[in-house]
Amino acid sequence: xxxxxxxxxxGAGPAGISAALEADHHGASVCLLxxxxxxxxxxxxxxxxxxxxxTKVLGSDYLKGEQLVRDxxxxxxxxxxxxxxxxxxxxxxxAYSKExxxxxxxxxxxxxxxxxxxxxxxxxxxxxxxxxxxxxAQILMKSAGIVPTNAxxxxxxxxxxxxxxxxxxxxxxxxxxxxxxxxxxxxxxTRHLVPALKGWKQLAKGLQLIAAIRMAGVPRFTGATNIAxxxxxxxxxxxxxxxGKNHSIQVTSALLHxxxxxxxxxTRSIGxxxxxxxxxxxxxxxxxxxxxxxxxxxxxAGDGAGIGGAKVAALSGKISxxxxxxxxxxxxxxxxxxxxxxxxxKRSAELAIRPFLDAAYPPPADVLRPADETxxxxxxxVTAGNIRRFASLGCKGPNQAKSFGRPGMGPCQGRYxxxxxxxxxAQETKQSHxxxxxxxxxxxxxxxxxxxxxxxxxxxxPETVK
Amino acid sequence: MNPESSSTTAETVxxxxxxxxxxxxxxxxxxxxxxxxxxxxxxGRHASSANAGGVRRLGRxxxxxxxxxxxxxxxxxxxxxxxxxCGFVSSYQVKLAxxxxxxxxxxxxxxxxxxxxxxHEEMIDQQTLRDLVPAVSKECIGALAVxxxxxxxxxxxxRAFYTKCxxxxxxxxxxxxxxxxxxxxxxxxxxxxxxxxxxxxxxxxSGAWGGKIAAMLGDHLPIxxxxxxxxxxxKMPHFMDGVAGAQGIPLSFKQxxxxxxxxxxxxxxxxxxxxxxxxxxxxxxxxxxxxxxRYFPIMENAKIVRCWAGLEGFMxxxxxxxxxxxxxxxxxxxxxxxxxxxxxxxxxxxLSELIIDQEASLPIDAFDxxxxxxxxxxxxxxxxxxxxx
Numbered sequence: 001x002x003x004x005x006x007x008x009x010x011g012a013g014p015a016g017i018s019a020a021l022e023a024d025h026h027g028a029s030v031c032l033l034x035x036x037x038x039x040x041x042x043x044x045x046x047x048x049x050x051x052x053x054x055t056k057v058l059g060s061d062y063l064k065g066e067q068l069v070r071d072x073x074x075x076x077x078x079x080x081x082x083x084x085x086x087x088x089x090x091x092x093x094x095a096y097s098k099e100x101x102x103x104x105x106x107x108x109x110x111x112x113x114x115x116x117x118x119x120x121x122x123x124x125x126x127x128x129x130x131x132x133x134x135x136x137a138q139i140l141m142k143s144a145g146i147v148p149t150n151a152x153x154x155x156x157x158x159x160x161x162x163x164x165x166x167x168x169x170x171x172x173x174x175x176x177x178x179x180x181x182x183x184x185x186x187x188x189x190t191r192h193l194v195p196a197l198k199g200w201k202q203l204a205k206g207l208q209l210i211a212a213i214r215m216a217g218v219p220r221f222t223g224a225t226n227i228a229x230x231x232x233x234x235x236x237x238x239x240x241x242x243x244g245k246n247h248s249i250q251v252t253s254a255l256l257h258x259x260x261x262x263x264x265x266x267t268r269s270i271g272x273x274x275x276x277x278x279x280x281x282x283x284x285x286x287x288x289x290x291x292x293x294x295x296x297x298x299x300x301a302g303d304g305a306g307i308g309g310a311k312v313a314a315l316s317g318k319i320s321x322x323x324x325x326x327x328x329x330x331x332x333x334x335x336x337x338x339x340x341x342x343x344x345x346k347r348s349a350e351l352a353i354r355p356f357l358d359a360a361y362p363p364p365a366d367v368l369r370p371a372d373e374t375x376x377x378x379x380x381x382v383t384a385g386n387i388r389r390f391a392s393l394g395c396k397g398p399n400q401a402k403s404f405g406r407p408g409m410g411p412c413q414g415r416y417x418x419x420x421x422x423x424x425x426a427q428e429t430k431q432s433h434x435x436x437x438x439x440x441x442x443x444x445x446x447x448x449x450x451x452x453x454x455x456x457x458x459x460x461x462p463e464t465v466k
Numbered sequence: 467m468n469p470e471s472s473s474t475t476a477e478t479v480x481x482x483x484x485x486x487x488x489x490x491x492x493x494x495x496x497x498x499x500x501x502x503x504x505x506x507x508x509x510g511r512h513a514s515s516a517n518a519g520g521v522r523r524l525g526r527x528x529x530x531x532x533x534x535x536x537x538x539x540x541x542x543x544x545x546x547x548x549x550x551x552c553g554f555v556s557s558y559q560v561k562l563a564x565x566x567x568x569x570x571x572x573x574x575x576x577x578x579x580x581x582x583x584x585x586h587e588e589m590i591d592q593q594t595l596r597d598l599v600p601a602v603s604k605e606c607i608g609a610l611a612v613x614x615x616x617x618x619x620x621x622x623x624x625r626a627f628y629t630k631c632x633x634x635x636x637x638x639x640x641x642x643x644x645x646x647x648x649x650x651x652x653x654x655x656x657x658x659x660x661x662x663x664x665x666x667x668x669x670x671x672s673g674a675w676g677g678k679i680a681a682m683l684g685d686h687l688p689i690x691x692x693x694x695x696x697x698x699x700x701k702m703p704h705f706m707d708g709v710a711g712a713q714g715i716p717l718s719f720k721q722x723x724x725x726x727x728x729x730x731x732x733x734x735x736x737x738x739x740x741x742x743x744x745x746x747x748x749x750x751x752x753x754x755x756x757x758x759x760r761y762f763p764i765m766e767n768a769k770i771v772r773c774w775a776g777l778e779g780f781m782x783x784x785x786x787x788x789x790x791x792x793x794x795x796x797x798x799x800x801x802x803x804x805x806x807x808x809x810x811x812x813x814x815x816x817l818s819e820l821i822i823d824q825e826a827s828l829p830i831d832a833f834d835x836x837x838x839x840x841x842x843x844x845x846x847x848x849x850x851x852x853x854x855x
Contacts, residue, residue: 087748095748102752400508403515403621411700411771442746447700447769454756456748 005031005078007324008094008107010085010266013041014310015302016113017068018317019324020077023111026325031078031105033085033096039069041115042135043310045142054145057170059162061310062142068314087443088112088266092297095456097448102456109297109324112267113317116260116303119282119363120416121155122370125229126256127378130236134163134257147172148253152238154227155257156181156361161209163255168216176249177213178240180258180364182223189360199353221247225366229254258363261419262304268441270295276433279358280307281368282419283438289344290336291320292327299323308351315347368423376424377417379410387421391428398422398439411447414439471660474637476502478821479656479665481644481679484514486799486806487671488627489814492547495634497822502663503636504656506643506675507742510624513673513806516776518696518718518730519620520709521808523586524559524612525575527785529832530809531584536828537812538586538614547811550626553619555723558598558708560590560609562761568713572610586612601705601764610713617709617720620807627810639663647682654795667821669797674739674777676787676800680835685791685798687838688782693737693744693775694730694804695751699768701725710761717757727768729758732804735775744775778804788813788833790820797821798835 007023009016012034020032032039040047044065055063072079080098087095092107118133125131134153140146147170153160156179167174196203213220221242230237239248261282264274273286273294284306291299301320302313319340326336370376372385382405390404398414398421401407407421408414414421418439426436444453478494480487483505491501505511521541523534545551563569572589579587587610595602595609632638642658647668649655654668672679677689702725709720716731733750751773759765781787781801786809788799799817802809816826 403510403624409772411769413771442773443748444770444773447771449767449769450699450755450759450765451767453748453752453770454759456752 003031003105005029005105005107006328006330007031007109007111007321008033008092008105009111009113010088010094011041011113011115011302011304012036012039012072012079012081013043013113013115013302013313014065014068015115015304015313015317015320016041016111017072018314019111019113019301019321020079021071021075022318022321023325024075024077026321026330028325028328028330029078030076031080031107032072033080033083033094035082035084037082039072039079039081040065042139044069045139050142051145054142057166058142059166084446084448085266086445086448088270088445090270090295090297095443097452100449100452100455102448102452104456108328109299111291111299111301111317111320111324112304113301113313113320114263114266114304115313116307117263117415119258119261119367120420121256121258121367122374122376122384122420123154123227123229123256123366124371124374125231125235127375128229128231128235130231130234130252131229131254131256134159134255137253137255138163138166141166141170148255150175150252151255152176152178152249152251152253153255153257154178154180154224154238156364157257157259158206158357158361159259160257161206161213163257164213164218165209168212168218173216173218174255175218175251177218177220178224178227178238178242179220179222180224180227180366181361185362186360189356192356192359196353196356198349202353225364227366258367259361260303260307262306264304264438265413265415265441265445267293267300267304268438269443269445270298272298274438277306279355281363281423283422283433289319290323290340291316292323296327308354312347312350315343315350318343319347369427370420370424376420377407377410379412379416380406382407382417384420384424387424388428391425395425396429396431397425397437399437401425408439413441413445413447471662473662474502474664476500476637476663476665478502478667478669479504479654479663480669480671481656482671482673482675482800483509483638483640484512484671484673485510485624485627485810486673486802486813487669488624488631489810490669490671490799490817491631491636491814492627492634493814493818494821495631495636497818499822501636502665503631503638504642504644504658504661504663505638505640508640509628509638510621512742513776513778513804514624515620516696516774517620517804517807518720518728519553519617519807520559520718520720521554521618522559522612522615522709522805523808524610524615525561525711526805528578528582529785529829531579531582532828533809533812533816533830535584535586537809540811541618541808542614544618544811548626548630550622550629552623552626555616555618555707556614557616558611558613559615560595560599560611560708560710562595562602562606562609562710562712564603564605564607564712564761566607569608572608572713576610586614588612599706599708599710601762602710603761603763606761615709617722644679644682652794667795667797669799669817669821670791671799673800673802674737674779676779676798680791680798683791683796684793685796685835687787687798687801687835689779689801690782691737691739691777692780692804693735694778695733695735695746695754695773695775696728696730697751697754697770697773698729699727699765700771702727702768705764712757712761715757716754717761719758719762727765729754731757737777739777742777744777746773746775778802780804786833787835788816788830789835791835792839
């Protein structure tokens, strides 16, 4: 064991940075672990190194991250960058690799702030070169300044508009927005509109984005179905149905997005309790208001606990840090509650828009119940039809499915297909998502080399068998 | 009685739906017997799926050699038995030596096997080894080898046995563990929460839980449950066909046809048979990684994508319990101590012979449960009284 800390925070996005700063402020020794070379998470990726031109494309919200990163630099937080956390033990022991060398550290309390991951979008052709998630396209823009041209954006949700507008600003307007949400979805969402008005600033921003996209002359199709991505070696065409007509668009890239879901690889691996949210169509770990999970050693902050966005994440980070420093005795319970009260209030105001967004931009049937021939598990090339066949042969859950046809057993460790496999099996077996469950996740949480694993502890020379 | 429960009669009830239970059920059904299998979880859920898939005669404990050799013959034509090749790749298994001491130990071993009349284990020199396994470390100076050994796919094997059993009319009740076992006239009555099965013969193929079931039958057999760990890499370019172990250090190393490399060899995690859970010991895995890297330098930067462990029953002498129990018409077949996969085809046949012919066609005295019976007799009478009531 190399190091011990009062608090270890995993992930340096808005939730993780805020949590680390708050815990540091209360006198705890804090170690912040992050996979990227610089702090910011997905939303503020690379923010401290951004050029003025790139910042213009990415907008003012992106710059808000700068202040957080500056505060982090001036704090007492031990910030370890470029590390891959590959094991989290139930007692707060964490193993990570950095530059091909594995280390173990231990925290008295661990705040998991590993954020969200993009929902998989299993549509016909989604695995072809040239098809990628909107998030992946954003990473290219933020860290390499590469802008996808001749793109069509497919899916639904606020991020789709943001990236479309960013592409317009970068001088590479997308050829079209192919949106899957329907008028019915929007109508259904309106019953959440009154509480959502508390989040009017966000709504206004969304409307501004849509106006800017329209101004740039980018065609929008809504209620799109039967979407398919075509091309022999790489993507060259996208086809779909909208407004009762068939459409076909020549493209060089297809950018896919169906919102984000909590990244539960770590929380699953520790065996924390999870529950399926029908509103967000995904699993999230069970936490109390303070982010406390079912294991006393772990809090969860940010989108990893349930999708709320960057502002909610930053507030959750602070709240979780208060919970953590209270758990380890740095502040009394009463003080924790007093300090948390105004932040909790602010957070619930920020969360007011969620039910509206979740209802207005639901993942479409094509994604929740993909057609039989659509590939679900891209590592092992298992289709939705395969999963349905396993169910007809008596397969009741994702772990059992592995023994039928290897879904989730490739290098992505089930990240792409996990949720979809659960959803298909729930439908086929008429069980609830919670009963069907999810893949059992075990370390290494990310693939690591033999050399890295071997370096964990210099193995003793075993005795020769006589 | 629970209104939802069912009641079945059979000639033989098998407790445990792992490979040994399945193989026993299959061989009995092939001879026309009516069989019910009770499985507390689901068929092949534990060691039968979580094992490394090694099909190996090499290095067997001497009493196991005749059985293992006979099983190898069944494996060579496994499709004839199961209409499925089980992913069996017949290539070789080698046990590597990197010191003269290890080489001498392997030579002695080869002699012992020849002394009991078997020729399949042969020494190979460094050059032959390098021709056979080009990726092996230059430090390796020779090996003990068996040609025709290899590996198969555990999942596929479980499914093949299960499907064939179902085709032959074997009845399976899965998802409920055995709660009571009682005597009714000359029959055994086995109850789970959902099912009651009455049968003349009872076979205990409960693997890691074999000791627990045996105790319910008055046989107190000293089993220890452990959790052998395995890890698998990303797909790599093809570099070997067979399976390698090493003399003097735990290692089991093979590349599957899909390119992934499986590393095991006996380092264990923690076993929690009451809850079906296992925990991994990362120091142990680090040791396995270091060993694999040492014998196969090509592995240095191979990426490990998954690690897991399965629950397995080990006997103190590391050979299984195969034979009659203390009470009438009770048969045990468990405690294979992490090397039962290859033996499943033959051991099911042996059990079917014991049950139908009262006699096995191969020597099984060394596996007699009676070898542990000193304790069993003391406790046995007391248990018998309980069952008699």
